[in-house]
Amino acid sequence: MNGTLLRGLFDTFAHLLINIAPNIMEKKYIFLLFLSLSLFSFGQTNCEDANSDLIYAYSNVKSSYDSNNISHLKYYANKSLEAFNRSKKSLENCGCDAAYNLSYDAAELLAKVENEATFEDGRFYVKRAREIAKQSITELDKCTVPTTETNDLLALENEQERLEQMQNALKAEEAAIKAKLVAQKQQTLALKKEVLINVYKQAMSSNLETYNSTLEVCDCADKPLKDVSSNTDEISTKSLEDIKSHFIENMKDLASNYLAQLDLCLDD
Known part of the structure; x- marks a missing residue:
């Protein structure tokens, strides 16, 4: 009143x-x-x-x-x-x-x-x-x-503080979810790289074995071909496309060295 x-x-x-x-x-x-x-x-x-x-x-x-x-x-x-x-x-x-x-x-x-x-x-x-x-x-x-005005103001203030606390909690939860998604994405990418590197290395190893066997049959095995791939840890820092390009270039180099060895045998 x-x-x-x-x-x-x-x-x-x-x-x-x-x-x-x-x-x-x-x-x-x-x-x-x-x-x-x-x-x-x-x-x-x-x-x-x-x-x-x-x-x-x-x-x-x-x-x-x-x-x-x-x-x-x-x-x-x-x-x-x-x-x-x-x-x-x-x-x-x-x-x-x-x-x-x-x-x-x-x-x-x-x-x-x-x-x-x-x-x-x-x-x-x-x-x-x-x-x-x-x-x-x-x-x-x-x-x-x-007074009604005072009660309403304090109630409003308490409600505002409660909503602010809820908002801060939601923001913290959102940040945690984002960090978790980033970590999962990085983990998935690392796994893809590991699988891709292993596939290419197996292909390189298979080609190398086949080339050296052929050279031996042709009596051209004086200088066996060697794997020229880089260290796996070093390659894993590259992107998926760069990894693919790296191994394709290595395979081309290996094939070129193999053909060069065969040409030398013909010259002999």
């Missing part, structure tokens, strides 16, 4: 009491009731003003904490500091000592941000002030009847 509405109800109620007082009560009871309602209205108004200032202070200290540079950090920290300083008088009149002390502590921390040279040092004080700001709102709620 806002302060304007309370004051309106109070004025109406006081007017009725004054009109019927001569018949049902002494003037001193009217005065005491008048004073009680007045104090309640005044205190409730101050608590509502303080609540607005604390919510504004918390919003700005959160923006300061979420900023990514020192200029924005100090800008929002200063706006939050101003709101906390405004809230002190209202909190004092509201009578909520716990919220007042927390507001004082938060203002003390935020006052140090302006003189900090680095983003990290300033953010250290902002982080502490942010937590205290949230606590000050909670403590003020304990001192007053919780």
Whole structure:
């Protein structure tokens, strides 16, 4: 219930009491009731003003904490500091000592941000002030009847934090899945290379054996042909196409050496 509405109800109620007082009560009871309602209205108004200032202070200290540079950090920290300083008088009149002390502590921390040279040092004080700001709102709620606006804001904030945590968890899971897929892709490629290299090496070995056997039959085996393939570890660093090209060139060289050996036999 806002302060304007309370004051309106109070004025109406006081007017009725004054009109019927001569018949049902002494003037001193009217005065005491008048004073009680007045104090309640005044205190409730101050608590509502303080609540607005604390919510504004918390919003700005959160923006300061979420900023990514020192200029924005100090800008929002200063706006939050101003709101906390405004809230002190209202909190004092509201009578909520716990919220007042927390507001004082938060203002003390935020006052140090302006003189900090680095983003990290300033953010250290902002982080502490942010937590205290949230606590000050909670403590003020304990001192007053919780308003729908405050409850909705805190519920929204909690829901936002929950959604952010879920989003971060999903991002982490997505990154893990991507890393796993990359590892599987690399493992599959390595296996394909290994199979391809073994197939070509077996073909090379078979050709080499056939060529040397033929040369021996032709009495041309003075200089047996040798496998000129590179080291397997070295070849495996190449792409699949490069591996294929490498072995085809080796087979061509082996075939050329074989034919050259046969030509030498004819010359002899």
